[in-house]
Amino acid sequence: LIVGYRGRTRKGSIAMSEHERIDTAEKPGRLMDLMRSTTAVARKCLDLQPGQSVLIVTDTEVSPMVYHAMAAAVHTAGGIPLVAIMRPLRHANSEPPNTIGAAMKEADITIAMVSRTMTHTRAREIATQEYKRRYLLIPSVTEDMLMRGASTADFDVVKEITKATAKSLSRGKQVHLTSEHGTDLVFSVEGRP
Secondary structure, eight states, X not given: OOBSOOSBOTTSOBOBOGGGOOOOSOSTXXXXXXXXXXXXXXXXXXXXXXXXXXXXXXXXXXXXXXXXHHHHHHHHTTOEEEEEEEOOOSSTTOOOOHHHHHHHHHSSEEEEEOSSOOTTSHHHXXXXXXXXXXXXXXXXXXXXXXXXXXXXXXXXXXXXXXXXXXXHHHHOSEEEEEOTTSOEEEEEOXXXX
């Protein structure tokens, strides 16, 4: 499989972009693996409460298994899922359709499971800043991403590490990062909790 462009290979097969990549997981356990990760997102990352409405914004480049698993995870956590499917945005951060922008203002939480980010849009800004709605972006999401790697982390452990790191950085005045490969970066964090 050739990733990164769409065109003919030497043997005549069609190469697929990253978003169209065929997932490599075994099919029998795929839904269970997706549910494990999406349930962690709903319960641990979002602390979803029963009765909260969750708008799952997605597009036609995202696998239906991804947003169906997220909708099921929202439902099992007691939330009220609504899936809105659109054509992919022309480019990252172009405005979503007006109907999606309107729905983002009404939903308690929006989860953007899209092939191109929509975080830096007026629709997101209005929903989060003016209407105080919560927003979670999972960009360029694939089934494979939700079954391996970071999405399989123990989020309780991640939370502990994050809080300890934030506490240390908040107490400090200066950060000095070095590595064996030559990184040597110094910057101030004074007054920046």
